Amino acid sequence: MDADAFADGDVDVDVVVVGGGPVGLFLAAELGLAGASAAVVEKTGLSARANSPALRGVTTRTMRTLALRGLERPVVRAAEQALRELIGTAAGLNPDRAPQDDVAGQVTSTRLGTGGGTKGHIGMVPLTDPAGEFPDVSLLPVPYAALREVFFERARGHGVRLVEGRTVVDVEPGPHGVTAYLDDGRAIRARYLVGADGGRSVVRRLAGFDFPGTDPTLLAVGGEDVTLLDPEKLPHGFTRTPHGALMINVVPGQLVAIEFDAPPADRLSVVTQEELQAALRRVSGTDVTVSRVRSPFRYSDNARQSSTYRRGRVLLAGDAAHVHSPFGGQGVNLGIQDAANLGWKLARVIRGSAPCELLDTYTAERHPVAARVLRNSRAQAALLRHGPQVDALRELFADLVELPQAKTMLIEMLHALDIVYDQGAPAAHPLVGTFAADLAFAGAGNDTCLADGRALLLDAVGSSALREAVAGREDVRWARGSRPDHSGPAALLVRPDGYVAWAGDPGDEQSSLYEALDHWFGPRAKQEVQTAVPVG
Incomplete structure (x- = not known):
């Protein structure tokens, strides 16, 4: 059917959300809450709990957003359970610590995994809070799969349709609707379509969005739940070496080797145990042996952002709209905040209670936020490199971080606590645009x-x-x-x-x-x- 010929009776659903990760599911739940019908298309099974233990850092701003919807407690419970399960794994990567040591002590509150007074890091320079000036700020480690499951249940509770195990192969937008064609020959007709399908977004490509940015300068290879035959050969924590950088247990149970100016890897190929072991040996200069890895991965500092998040009736959210390195744990938070900003606006436009121009405020408000994350993620990648110049820069930066004003600025930036949406009204009250x-x-x-x-x-x-x-x-x-x-x-x-x-x-x-x-x-x-x- 020609999307230009849409009429009220031709619509299967108000919004098709392509991508069933945390961003897509949270957006679908927001749409359902606001009275719009939504369908989520996801290439993997949504109802089956993923077995990956991969953790995502959920920032303070995101936790406060989730609290507004009553989702804080289930997310905190997921974090507590995850850290309990990782106690043994984390201890296994650090031969100097017994399983019952400090990881267990972190499973107490929403300040899980903050290491006491640490509120995150910038380029692995810690943002400490020894005086307790930021008691309500925390970076909560939550399994990606658990976060997805919480949002999945929320979306299903609001009547969201779930199309599992299918991919979108074509998108046909028009002035009155969008048709999404699936790989099984079916078509879903909707008033709007949102691409929340990740950094390699099919929707972004099919709908003609640009994606300018900077190419990778590093390659990281790592794994969750890694077993080493000789863990004593690798230093615990974060270490810069002449050949790159190592992160051992910085995220509980996780191991990462970072190489700079490394040849690009085949992004679509599966990371093997042999590839991870080879990277660890090159960076550490040891003959360490990996005997098992549960969830291997790779990433880079590729940083790109679409110049607009909307083209007619097609919109982007999360990594489909912007990608960057995971340094600082900002990625999933940026996407959830995109969804929180877009969901209520899109639902009200669909229901006719707000004009379609309201959707223009989505790009206007969220694009500058992502641009700032891309900027600080590039800076963090630069701080990780090796050499006397970077050594001097890190020392200077570490001194600057201890200045109260600088520390406050960086903590608020990392946790998105300083966001003020520009309302375009110079005479407005100073609280307008704040949380x-x-x-x-x-x-x-x-x-x-x-x-x-x-x-x-x-x-x-x-x-x-x-x-x-x-x-x-x-x-x-x-x-x-x-x-x-x-x-x-x-x-x-x-x-x-x-x-x-x-x-x-x-x-x-x-x-x-x-x-x-x-x-x-x-x-x-x-x-x-x-x-x-x-x-x-």
Whole structure:
């Protein structure tokens, strides 16, 4: 069928999401929560739990986003279970530590795996917090498979259709819809299609997105759950050598050998035990022997980003939109935040409660965030190299990191805590564009009040004008709260993704609130033009 000929009766589903990793599944769940129908197409089995123990670092910003949807606890439970299972493996890679030592002690809270006061690293220069100035900041190690499983259950609970074991071989977009053709001859017709199918995205290529960036300068080969016959031959932790760098147990149970200016590997070939052993021997200068590896992998510092995340009715999210090295543990977080930003916007456009121009804010808000991650990941790759110049740079950088302002900046950057979305309104309140979950309104249940996927107008003064402003808007609800310290704005309009769309103090004109409501959620049906009313 010609996608240009779409009519209401020709649509199988509102959105086809290509890719069933954490990003695609979380996006599908967000769409379902907001009232849009979605189907996820994934080439592997979604319902079968993957057996890979590979860990992903989930940052503080992502954990707070998940908390808004009630998903924090299952993710933390998955992290706790994973680290318990890795205790023996981690100890096996470090002959100086007994199995019951510090890995077990890390399985206590959302600060799992932070090594006490460490909040992450930049180019393996640790960001420590000995004074406890960042008690709520943590990099939580969660198995990729477990993260996927949590989001899979969430998506299924919201009625998302799952198409397993199939790949998309063609995409036919048009002005009114998109048809996705599968490798078994079937076609799925949708209003929109989102490519969340990874760094080698088929959707990105078929839909004509560009992907400029920089080529690899390093090649890393590693494995999860690796057994060495002679672990004493490799230094524990992170070590730079004349031939590259080693990371042994930096991520519990994981072993990685990094070589610079190495010849490119066949990206599609399977990493063998022999390839991993050869890389370890070259980098370490020893004859270490690998007797078993459960989940071998390779990666590079290839860094690329599409100039736009939307072409008509086709959009990109996660690694399909941007790729970079895994240094700093930012990748999966960047993709989940893409999905959190896109899901509610796309659902409201589909339902007709917001204009399609709302989708332009997706690229406008998320592209700069990914560009900054690409920049810092390139810098981290440079800091890993060998040589007297890099040695001097690392020493200087390590000194700078200890400056309070520099450390704060780097920790907030790594955990995406400093993101402020540009609203294009110079006169807006300074809180507009910031993450609202950091601003506690007593009595409003701020950590869970966005669980239903709707926006929220938090009111600390009980204003009838504020309540009237959202009357008749099904996507926005009003809630009374209070500011015990009497600081900050009297009211906040919080988007479904947790970011502030409007903030006001007593005496502010309410016309700006109506403008924000119309911009993000569309004009209220048959809404009369009202005279500006002071808030409070």
